[in-house]
């Protein structure tokens with residue numbers, strides 16, 4: 001499913017897309033659909049090899065705002081109809097829909113769940129259920145007796161992020177140049193851009209920066225400042241743990257943000273979204289073993305065992321062995337994506353998806369292609385919007 005890797009840069013291109021993660025791939029797919037001829041430049045030797053494969057691959061139609069809900073709705077439609085929409089084989093996407101379950105042990109949080117679900121219903125997402133603690137335990141017997149309420153949507157799930165990315169790239173038909181790091185960006189006096197890479201220069205009428213954690217650094221080459229922070233984000237993988245119910249939904253402790261999903265005959269497990277200061281972007285993110293102990297050690301306040309006691313039993317029985325897979329979140333001040341034109345004509349940005357790039361960017365690429373071609377004049381994700389701090393999703 002990999003796009004043919006091109007040798008030798010063309011002298012010019014109508015649209016250069018920098019980055020072949022899921023965001024660049026989706027942008028290339030929708031740009032090509034809109035009649036443009038994109039060329040994709042990727043610094044690494046293969047596409048989809050930086051942040052995208054570190055992700056948990058989860059999608060959910062349970063958000064705290066309507067705009068991201070709509071992005072995910074469009075993405076899910078693409079994922080579920082991938083072969084028909086893209087003409088690509090969808091088998092590798094490994095789509096599963098066991099649901100997403102947020103469980104709480106607090107009555108105060110239970111009231112918040114009821115308020116949030118009422119809002120989600122008002123946005124048309126009426127298939128999200130509120131379950132009492134007993135109902136939740138009846139459906140998901142692994143839950144702790146302390147759970148008093150849960151919100152649940154049965155059709156949420158997971159897909160393979162790398163297969164999705166490679167499928168979109170292939171479907172775009174865009175030439176993909178790998179090991180082709182962009183090192184300089186200049187405006188040309190006659191219009192457009194000169195894009196300097198390790199492998200030579202290419203003239204571009206328009207440029208999209210979709211370089212994940214490196215997007216702000218690239219924009220800075222043109223003196224464009226983007227309001228972005230990059231934060232390390234770790235995923236603990238516990239393979240081959242028979243205690244994990246293989247058909248369990250993504251199970252989230254709504255009080256702490258710790259969450260896990262079945263994977264590799266065991267589970268992938270994460271804590272709440274990163275809250276520390278931003279860091280410089282890196283190519284190799286050092287894994288955090290501290291994070292693994294935070295979610296696995298039952299004495300930790302963020303332990304997965306808090307609402308799913310089998311994790312504590314596995315710890316006590318010495319059954320847990322794990323590895324940590326790390327990536328980076330790219331976060332705007334309101335933790336929603338930046339999709340649109342920067343302060344220079346013809347310079348576009350698609351990034352800032354925080355922990356939601358797999359489930360939001362397949363639709364975000366369509367929005368950007370529509371902006372570039374003038375089919376859309378504005379979007380809620382414009383770069384110059386007013387960033388309103390909101391009570392954010394924990395994950």
Ligand SMILES: Cc1cc2nc3c(=O)[nH]c(=O)nc-3n(C[C@H](O)[C@H](O)[C@H](O)COP(=O)(O)OP(=O)(O)OC[C@H]3O[C@@H](n4cnc5c(N)ncnc54)[C@H](O)[C@@H]3O)c2cc1C
Nearest residue numbers: 019021023043051052055056058182212327356357358359
């Ligand atoms: C641990 C973890 C779990 C996650 N779980 C989920 C989840 O369950 N669901 C979800 O929706 N999202 C999840 N996310 C978020 C999601 O993975 C990201 O939002 C998404 O992968 C971002 O894609 P991207 O294309 O912007 O970045 P990347 O995948 O990093 O792609 C950017 C590409 O640009 C290239 N590049 C950079 N600089 C240059 C340059 N100078 N020249 C050329 N190329 C360049 C890079 O090499 C890279 O290939 C998770 C993230 C992490 C870290």
